[in-house]
């Protein structure tokens with residue numbers, strides 16, 4: 256079982272194993288929900304900092320490549336969108352779907368951004384929720400900065416603090432109360448976690464240390480659909496996000512508590528039911544930064 260201190264290289268390798276394994280499977284299962292919710296925050300980032308025709312754009316932690324395809328359309332045939340992700344299974348799917356959609360100016364590479372990024376220069380490095388999981392974020396952002404053209408820009412969407420992402424946070428508290436956090440586990444973890452860049456000062460300092468300047472954080476509050484009904488929202492909360500991560504790491508040891516967790520989540524999520532589904536508050540930072548001198 257893992258519980259001892261490890262280097263950031265080991266931790267990153269472990270996070271990649273998680274993303275390429277159980278988390279990939281879970282993102283496939285809930286893609287229809289996740290893409291819609293995350294999509295609105297990503298769209299707002301692309302509205303604030305639109306890629307221009309002819310630009311080369313890097314999409315960091317591109318997952319299934321939804322945003323890479325979107326960016327490829329915006330930069331047009333004279334531009335290029337390069338999606339990178341550390342998990343080969345995400346990249347396989349991204350490549351296949353872009354080929355099926357006959358998108359000629361998007362390509363994908365398996366890359367651990369903490370290690371390197373494809374050769375630049377890129378006018379824009381974009382990321383929708385793909386930068387919060389680096390064990391050594393300064394090293395990763397330094398790589399990104401070095402690949403940016405002078406006058407280029409980093410634009411990324413990251414979760415703001417837990418308390419303003421009420422549905423994720425309440426689900427986490429429910430699971431923590433009933434199941435507790437594991438001290439030891441066999442499963443790989445997803446890295447520092449979705450809220451690792453929630454603190455504006457910490458995020459600003461990480462980017463400064465990586466050599467970025469003109470760092471601007473825009474707060475973006477847009478509620479997101481977390482399920483067509485309460486049962487789907489419960490399934491998603493128990494599979495993804497901080498609550499899902501605790502349950503995954505607890506594994507079989509917590510299975511006997513799952514019914515109790517479901518019941519507690521049911522009471523909580525019932526308060527969020529609207530006409531078209533279960534709607535949770537969601538708050539992100541859309542971060543813009545330039546690569547400095």
Ligand SMILES: C[S@@+](CC[C@H](N)C(=O)[O-])C[C@H]1O[C@@H](n2cnc3c(N)ncnc32)[C@H](O)[C@@H]1O
Pocket residue numbers: 267270271274275293315316317318319320321322339340341342345366367368369382383384385386388389
């Ligand atoms: C929450 S998902 C977001 C995926 C996609 N950007 C989206 O919005 O649908 C985070 C992604 O970051 C990727 N990732 C995590 N660590 C990474 C690393 N060190 N280098 C590159 N990608 C990484 C994961 O494999 C995963 O696909």
